[in-house]
Amino acid sequence: MVFRKHIISFITFLAFVCPSCTKVPVNIASNTSSSGIIMYGNQYGNKLQSFGRTVDGGYFLSGYTLASNGLNQQGFIQKTDKNGKILWYHEYGGKYLDEFLSVHQTSDGGFIAVGSTSSIPLNIPQPNYNTHAYILKTDANGQVLWQKVFGGPFNDQFYDVAETPDHSFVATGFFEGVSGTLIQKWLYIVKVDQNGDSLWTHTTSSYTLSTGTSVAICSDGIIGVTGYAKKTDTSYIHPLFASFATSGQVINPVITFDTIVMHDDLLNNSAERIKNEKLISMQDGFIFICGSSPLPSPSRLDKTGDNYFEVTIIAAKIDQKGNFGWNHAFIGHGNGVDLCDAVMNNDGSLLISVNLPDAAWLLNLNSAGTNTSEIFIPGVGFAEGCTPVDNFYALGINLIPANSSHAYYFGMAITDQNGKIK
Numbered sequence: 001m002v003f004r005k006h007i008i009s010f011i012t013f014l015a016f017v018c019p020s021c022t023k024v025p026v027n028i029a030s031n032t033s034s035s036g037i038i039m040y041g042n043q044y045g046n047k048l049q050s051f052g053r054t055v056d057g058g059y060f061l062s063g064y065t066l067a068s069n070g071l072n073q074q075g076f077i078q079k080t081d082k083n084g085k086i087l088w089y090h091e092y093g094g095k096y097l098d099e100f101l102s103v104h105q106t107s108d109g110g111f112i113a114v115g116s117t118s119s120i121p122l123n124i125p126q127p128n129y130n131t132h133a134y135i136l137k138t139d140a141n142g143q144v145l146w147q148k149v150f151g152g153p154f155n156d157q158f159y160d161v162a163e164t165p166d167h168s169f170v171a172t173g174f175f176e177g178v179s180g181t182l183i184q185k186w187l188y189i190v191k192v193d194q195n196g197d198s199l200w201t202h203t204t205s206s207y208t209l210s211t212g213t214s215v216a217i218c219s220d221g222i223i224g225v226t227g228y229a230k231k232t233d234t235s236y237i238h239p240l241f242a243s244f245a246t247s248g249q250v251i252n253p254v255i256t257f258d259t260i261v262m263h264d265d266l267l268n269n270s271a272e273r274i275k276n277e278k279l280i281s282m283q284d285g286f287i288f289i290c291g292s293s294p295l296p297s298p299s300r301l302d303k304t305g306d307n308y309f310e311v312t313i314i315a316a317k318i319d320q321k322g323n324f325g326w327n328h329a330f331i332g333h334g335n336g337v338d339l340c341d342a343v344m345n346n347d348g349s350l351l352i353s354v355n356l357p358d359a360a361w362l363l364n365l366n367s368a369g370t371n372t373s374e375i376f377i378p379g380v381g382f383a384e385g386c387t388p389v390d391n392f393y394a395l396g397i398n399l400i401p402a403n404s405s406h407a408y409y410f411g412m413a414i415t416d417q418n419g420k421i422k
Contacts, residue, residue: 036422037399038084039411041065046076048410050103050113051341051385051396057082061396061410062113063384064099065091075100075134077111077142082389084412090142094119097131102160107167109140114158114171120149133158133188135171137196148196151175154183158190162215164223164246168193172212172225175203187212187240189225191248200248208233210240210254216281221246222320224286226279229256236261239277239290241322252321260292260314278342280350285319287369289352291339311337313354315369326369332361333376341385353386353395360395362386362419375419383413392416 040046045066053059061078074091075098081087092098092113100115116131132149133156139145150156154176161171168191175188187204189212204210209230216224223244228237238256245251280287291313311332317325338355345351348367353360356376360383364373377383377395384396395413414422 037397037411037413039399039409040078040086040089041409041411043408045073045408046398046410047099048384048396048398049099049101049115051387051412052104052343053387053389053394054079054105055109057389058087059084059387059394059396059412060103060105060111061412062100062103063410064115072096074098075113075115075117075136077103077113077138079142080412084414088142090138092136092144092147093117093134098134100134100136101158104161104163106137106163110145111138111142112136112161112163112169113138114161114173116155116157117149120147122149122151131155131157133171133173133175133190135161135169135190135192135196137169146196148192148198150190150198150201151188152177156188158188159211159213159227160215162217162223164191164217165219165221166246168199169196170215170217170223172215172227174211177203177205179205185209185211187225187227187229187242187254189215189223189242189244191223202244202248202250204229204242204254206254207231208235209237212242213277214279216279216286218281218285218320219283222251224279224281224320226277226286226288226290228277229254231256239288239292241279241288241318243320243322255322260290276339278339280342280344282317282344282348285317285325287315287342287344287350288318289313289315289339289342289350291337291354313337313339313352313363315350315352315365317369328365328369328371330363330371330374332356337361340383343387345388351386351388351393353383355383360386360397360419362393375415375417377413377415377419377421380413380421384410392422393419 047063049063058081064073074093078089079087096118098117100113103113113136117134132151136147137145158171158173170191174185187210189202191199207229212225212227229240240256242254243251276291278289313330316327340353342352350365352363360377360380382398386395
C-alpha cells in the first residue's frame with residue numbers, strides 16, 4: 001500500500017503541475033535562466049508550496065522533493081540570501097511520504113513547518129500508509145530541534161501554522177473522524193508549546209466536511225482560523241471562520257460565510273486548493289481573503305464543460321467574532337483564479353498573489369481594502385507566493401525547463417513594479 005500510495009502521489013503531482021507550469025529556457029548546470037528566473041531542485045521532481053522573505057533580507061522556499069527512485073518524497077526547506085544564492089538546504093521526514101505545506105520564520109530566527117507524514121508513526125494503531133499531521137521546528141540553520149505528529153487512525157494533515165505571543169504554536173488542518181460508518185474530514189486545531197508538546201486540540205464534527213487552511217494570531221493572543229466547510233453531502237463548500245482564546249476556549253462557534261460560495265469540484269479531495277482562504281491578523285481583528293464566487297451573482301462563475309472556475313478574489317475585514325467590516329471583490333481574467341498567498345506590509349497595505357491560467361496576478365490593496373494597483377505577469381502561471389522587496393517583487397514558482405517534459409524544478413522570479421521579469 002505504501003508503494004501504491006507513492007506512485008499515485010507522483011502521478012497526481014505530474015498531472016496537476018505539468019499543465020500549470022510554464023516552460024522557460026533554463027541552464028540547469030548553472031541554476032539560472034536567460035529569463036531572469038533562478039531555478040533549484042533535483043532532476044527527479046520537486047514541488048514548491050511555501051515561499052517568503054526572511055528577516056535578514058533573504059528568502060525561504062519549502063515543499064517536497066522526490067527521491068531518485070520516485071517512490072518516496074521528503075519535505076524540504078531552503079534558505080537563500082537576497083540574491084537567491086543558496087545558504088542551506090535540508091530535507092526532512094523519512095522513507096515514505098512527507099511534505100510541507102506551510103513554513104514560517106519564527107521569532108528566534110528558526111523555522112516552523114507543517115504538512116503531513118507517513119514516515120513518522122503515531123503511538124496508536126494505524127495503517128502505515130495513512131498520513132499524520134506533521135509539525136517540525138528548526139533552528140536558524142535548518143537543523144531539527146523537534147518534530148511531532150498528531151491525528152488519529154486515518155489520514156490527518158496540517159495546512160498552516162502561526163506563532164503566538166508566548167512563543168507557542170497553533171496549527172490547523174483536518175482530522176479524519178468517523179460519523180456512523182462514514183469517515184469525514186473535520187476542522188482540526190492544535191496548540192503546542194515551545195517544545196512541540198500538545199497544550200490543547202479542537203475538532204469540529206458538525207459538518208460533512210470542514211478543514212482549516214489558514215491561522216493567524218492577534219497581538220492579544222486571540223487565535224483566528226479560516227478554511228472551508230460543507231454542511232451536507234449535496235451542498236456547496238463555503239468559507240468558514242472560528243476564533244479562540246489563547247487557552248483554547250471558543251470565542252465564537254465555527255461560522256460559515258453563506259454569501260460566498262466555492263464549488264466543491266474545485267476543492268474536494270484536492271490538496272492543491274488549500275490556499276483558497278487566507279487569514280492575516282490586525283490589531284482589532286483579521287483580514288479574510290478567499291478565491292470564490294459571491295452570491296447572488298452566479299455570472300461571476302465561468303463554466304467550461306464540466307469544470308467550474310472561480311473568477312473572484314474577495315478581501316474583507318472581520319472582527320474577532322467574524323463580523324464583516326469592509327468587504328470588496330476583485331475580478332481577474334480568463335477562466336479561473338487560484339488564491340496563492342497574501343502578505344501585509346508595515347503600512348497596513350496588502351499584497352495578494354493569485355494564479356491565473358496563463359499569468360500571475362499581483363493585487364495591491366490599501367488598509368481600507370481599496371485596489372491601488374495590480375499587475376499581470378504573463379508566462380508565470382504557477383506562483384507560490386510573492387513578497388515586495390524595495391522597488392520590485394520576488395515570486396516563488398514551480399516551472400518546467402524548456403528541455404524537459406516534466407515539471408521537475410522550483411525557483412524564484414524577480415520582477416519590476418510593472419511585472420517585467422528582470
